[in-house]
Amino acid sequence: MTKPIEHFLSDYQPLPFAITTVDLTFELDPEATIVTSVMRFESAQAGQSISLDGQDLTLVSLSLDGVALSAADYALSETGLRFTAPKPVFELTVVTEIAPQANTELEGLYRSGGNYCTQCEAEGFRRITYFPDRPDLLAVYTTRIVAPKEGNRFLLANGDLVEQGEVNATHHFAVWHDPFPKPSYLFALVAGYLERIRDTFVTRSGRTITLDLFVEPQNKDQCDHAMASLKKAMAWDERRFGLEYDLDTYMIVAVDDFNMGAMENKGLNIFNSKFVLARPDTATDTDFEGIESVIAHEYFHNWTGNRVTCRDWFQLTLKEGLTVFRDQLFTADMLSPATKRIEDVKRLRSHQFVEDAGPMAHPIQPQSYIEMNNFYTLTVYEKGAEVVRLYHTLLGEEGFQKGMRLYFERFDGQAVTVQDFRQAMADANDVDLSAMHQWYVQAGTPRVQVETRYHPETQQLTLFWTQSNPKSDSQPPLPIPVGLKLWYPDGQPAPMQPLAECREALLETEKGPVFLLDRHQQTLVFEGLTQKPVVSMLRDFSAPVILSTEQSDEALSRLARFDDDPFVRWESIQTLALKTLMAAVDAVQADDTPVILQPAYEQGVAEVLAQVSLDKGLKALALTLPDLDYVCEQYDPVPVDAIWQAYQKVEQRLAERFESDWRALFDQLDESVPYAYDAQAIARRKLKQVCLHYLSCLPDGPDVASQLFDQAGNMTDTLAALQALNHYPQRAQPMQAFYERWRHEPLVLDKWFALQARSRHGDAIDNVRALLAHPDFHYQTPNRVRSVLGVFARQNFFGFHASDGRGYRLLGEQIQKLDRINPQIAARLTAPLTQWRRLAPPRNTAMQGVLTDLLAQERLSSDVYEIVSKSLAPV
Template sequence: MTQPTEHFLTDYRPLSFSVSTVDLTFELAPNATRVTNVMRFDEVTLGEPIRLHGNGITLKALSVNGSPANDVSYHEDDEGILFTPEKTAFEMTVVTEISPQTNTELEGLYRSGGNYCTQCEAEGFRRITFFPDRPDLLTVYTTRIIAPKSDNRYLLANGNLVEQGELEDGQHYAVWHDPYPKPSYLFALVAGNLERVRDTFITQSGRTITLDLFVEPQNLNQCDHAMQSLKEAMAWDERRFGLEYDLDTYMIVAVDDFNMGAMENKGLNVFNSKFVLARPETATDTDYEGIESVIAHEYFHNWTGNRVTCRDWFQLTLKEGLTVFRDQLFTADMLSPAIKRIEDVKRLRSHQFVEDAGPMAHPIQPQSYIEMNNFYTLTVYEKGAEVVRLYHTLLGEAGFQKGMRLYFERFDGQAVTVEDFRQAMADANGMDLSAMHEWYVQPGTPRVQMSSHYDQASQQLRLSWTQRNDKSDSERPLPIPVGLKLWYENGEPAPMKPTGDALLETEKGPVFLLKDTQQTLTFEGLSARPVVSALRDFSAPVILETDHSDQERSQLARFDDDAFVRWESVQALALKTIIKAVRAVEAGDSVSLAPAFEQAILDVLDQADLDLGLKALALTLPDLDYVCEQFDPIPVDAVWQAYRGVELCLAQTFETAWRELYERLHDRGPYAYDARALAQRKLKQVCLHYLSCLPEGPKLAKRLFEQSIHMTDTLAALQAVNHDSLRTEPMQVFYQRWRHEPLVLDKWFALQAKSRQGDVIEQIRALLAHPDFHYQTPNRVRSVLGVFARQNFYGFHQKDGQGYQLLGEQIHKLDSINPQVAARLCAPLTQWRRLDSPRQGLMREVLEALLSESTLSADVYEIVSKSLKNER
């Protein structure tokens, strides 16, 4: 195959023109939609060619100021149209034809369930019409939609509805105008026979905003939580950030076929139905939380992403990292700040740290890419949010909000860079924040080492610090804020008296700023050796290595007042126990619990006043992905046996406690969505999980399934019985009840994809051949192949490599249908170098087979080729 083009940050050149207005007319038809695009070009630099991007579309007509194509100097090539202007201002009209019905890539304009919808970020607009499809071109859009009324009750686009009416031959039309200039990636159109749920929101200035949710008719009873989440997000953004919505209408459309979670198109958000639809009988607590978070995230983009957008795609974290941070704050305020913080850290460690350690490692501001869709990553989003959090930690809430206000004052209506954001924060607070640049350009997860020395005679504690980043070529240290507190062993706080001006006083307590490769911090006036509570609230996205003893870990787990440190202390003891168990398995010895870890679990169980959510998290073993990060290479079989062995030991050792706690938490009342109810159900699930490891556990789970009145309990019961022969009947009952609910059916597929019962590979192949499995529906593909490769450790890593071969075959098949989905499925294969033998070679063979395909998409090519390159 021809090697795709690589794009570099250094290639950026400013526009040599502007486009003041775009008038679009869509004449919708499934296989032949006609798009007329009238663009007003201004401030044109003569002699500079203008690139109109186009991909997979048919040019029907082109004219400039009314002159037809044969009188216009243009050239059509693989990237679109190259046009040489002859005037500094002119009007260009381009007419194209596209086929939404056959668009299986789900970019541009496509059909989902008989409805028309769009996805234009990052480069989907060029699949609709020829246009300078880049984020720094902000334009005012007017959109006219014409379609048969019988099949398209609603005709929707960005902005405000300004005109609508009836036409001949059963057609009707609608005209939408968006007064706010926006880039092409924020364009949206939806048309179809949908139903509408309407509400209103009164802004802080007294304006009435119409809120519309559009869904399939059968889903009208699943919209209440999404609408409530939207209203809460709008009110919260006014309270916390002082940001008010600007248009008259805010619309959300739920579609079943969508590559991502949702899209923040100005005024017309298009959502994966997974993040809109919920009622207690069909959605779990996790679903409810996801809807609340994603609804908020897309709404928050109205300012951090739409009103101020990205100059180029290398600036993606400017909008995504900032908006993820904002949605994290929102969820924390809505539910539990402590639990939300720990859950975010778990996700970061188990998934983003893995990405940072592999061949696809990149800074939050990548320096190059082949396919931009591949860089909508956990690094850009989640690590990007952690970098924004660093500003908040260093500046405090008031200082951060001053920076945000200046950011909007300077850049509203503009396309800007991460440097512009950093400078706004610095100028608003009168600080030099230039060192923060390193967080944007260094890949990899920094490692911080802390060692302590206490001198009784001088009553001093000396903390020695070092930092390193093995993935980065830069020798420049990162600014790393480390939250600190000292405790005496009786649980009393120790005095914090550093020599010199060594600590920053922040809203969350003292912070030590590690700015150099090596630093020392000394505390005086300590009558006894204190226990150091470090990296409080996970104050920086780093791996912290300390010299804490097991006793010190146990003390922090018992009395620290920082939820993260308390949880982390139990996790560290658990991790140490699992690593020891791996060595025992390799030596042919039995697995047992380390005394300190066993005592820590007992302490957590015995603490009646401990938050139930924190208790649930502390009693849960570290994620298997995070455990694997501790080994290189990963002894797959030993890790699996050790992990299961530790789980079984916990189940057996504390069987009585699990059973009593489970019965006490088993609430048969109606479903409630609040922090306490969520925590109670989560802790009950933890108990059920451990009980399911014991002989009588599956029977208990089956009873819960039979008694369940909401999906959270139903799914917990099925997960607990999923690896047992008792699963057959409940799974059949579940399928028959929910076979016509796509999102619930995704759960049925996912449960089987992660099951260890029977021949796993044959079971996956059977699922792929099931009449309800559809390759054109990303949610269904992810529920089988994504779950199998990421969550079925036992099945995917079979020693004969069948799991890898199956995934490779399916990636190849999907690449011709939807390259974006195929590329996402490649992620587990990128970790091949870290596996033991023979798995390493078997996984590499799958990657090499993919790379040899002559028709490989740029999406998959980029990931596979980078995975096979030599690593440092």
């Protein structure tokens, strides 16, 4: 195969011309849609060669200022066309033909389920028409859509509707105009037989915004939560950031076949239906929260992404990291700040840290890429959000908001860089933030090590700090804010009096003292301490780092018991749990050593269970063992079998040791009350699920789960019961009953597929192959593919890591098949295979072999090629 081209940030050059307006006409047809694009070029140079991107297009005609061009007037290739500018200002008309029905890659304009839909980020617009498909070209778009009336009830595009009517007896049209200049990746079009749910929102300035939610007719009764979430997000963004919506109409369309979660196209957001549709009987608490969060995220993009956009795709975290941070703040305000923060940290450490340690590790501002779709990653999004949070920590809420206001004042309507954002923050607060640049360009997870020494004779505590980064050891140090607090052993706060020479490094912030570690090695000394204190560190997870300390089990137990920072309390008991799990791994490897609960951890669990006043959401998180992925991160190579056995044994010991507590708490929480989506109700159900999980490890656990399944009044409880039954023979009857009831609800059926892909009952690989052959499995539907292959590879530790390598080979076969259908989905499924170097033989060689076979394919997309080739490259 031809090696794909690698793109570098250092090669960026601005366009030597502008396109100020784009007038598009779509004559929709499943097999042959005709697209006419009229572009007004300005600031060009006569005789200048101009390149337009294009992919999988049939060029019908090309004309310049109304004069048709012949084939001799331009050069056409597989990636675009080139022509010569005749003068500084001119009009180019391009007519192309595309086949939406045949577009299984779901990029550009495609047709699925009878509806037309677009996805243009990152580089999908070039599949619609020839155009400079890059984010720094902003133009004003007007879109005319012509389509048969039958099957196309609504014709939608960006902006506001300015005209609509009949073309003839069989066809109608609609014209949409977006007055705000935007890049091509924000273009959107939808047409189909949809139902509309309409509401309004009155802005703080008194404008009435029409809110339209479009879904397939059978889903009309599952939209209330999405609409309520949108209105909450609009009100919150006005209240917290002073940002008001700018168009007269805001539209959301839910589609079943979508590669991403959602897309923030200006005025016309297109969503994966997973993040729109919900009723208590069809969606879990996690689904409800996901909908609220993603609806908000895409709405917040109207300013952080649309009004101010990216100069180039290397700046992706400029909009995504910032907007993830904003949606995290929103969810925290809507539900529980403490629980939200811990859940975000769990996701970061269990998944993004793994990405940081692997062959696809990259900075939040990548310096090169082969396929841009591969960089919509946890690093760019979640780690990017943590870097934005650093600004908020260092500047405080008021300073951060000052920076945001200046950012919008300077750059509204422009395509800019992460440096522009950083400079706005710095200038608004009159501080030097140049050191923050290192957070954007260093790959890998920073490691912070601290040693503590208490000197009773001088009543001083010395903290010796070291920062390092295995992926970027030669790089300058990062500015790392570390939240700190000192406690005396009796739970009373200890004074924090740094020596004079250390005072500048200890910052007073809204969340308490923060130590700024900005050198490779640094010392911090506190005085006036009459006893050796317990040190509370990295409070509120103040930086995305791995912290190594010498804290004893006794100190961790005290922090778990009385620290006033929820993250530190949770982290302390999680550290004790991790110690127990790692000791269990040693015991399993020793073969003749019994697995036990470490005394400090056992005591910690008992104390958490006994704390009646502790928030139930925090209690649920504290009583849950660390994720398997996080446990694996502690080892190199990863002892797969020992970790798996140890994890199961520790779960079993917890179930048996606290059996009476799990039963009593489960019975207390198992109340038949109407479903409510609020922080308290969610926390109750979450804790109830934890109890059920441990009860399921006991002999009568399946009976308890079966009873819950029969009595459940909402999908959260129903799915919890099925998860508890999932690895036992008793699963057969309820699984069949669930299927029969929900087989016609695609999103609910995805849950059914996912449960079975995760199951350890029977032969996991044979089970997955049976699911792939099931009549309701469709390779063209990303959600269904993710529910089987994505869940199997990421959540079925037992099956995926089968010692004979069958799990790896199964995934490799499916990636190869999917690469011909939808390369984006195939590439995302490849990620679990990239960890082969961290496994011991024979698993590492088996996984490496699968990657080698993929790379040897004669036809391999650039999406999959990039991940596989980087995974196999010599270290």
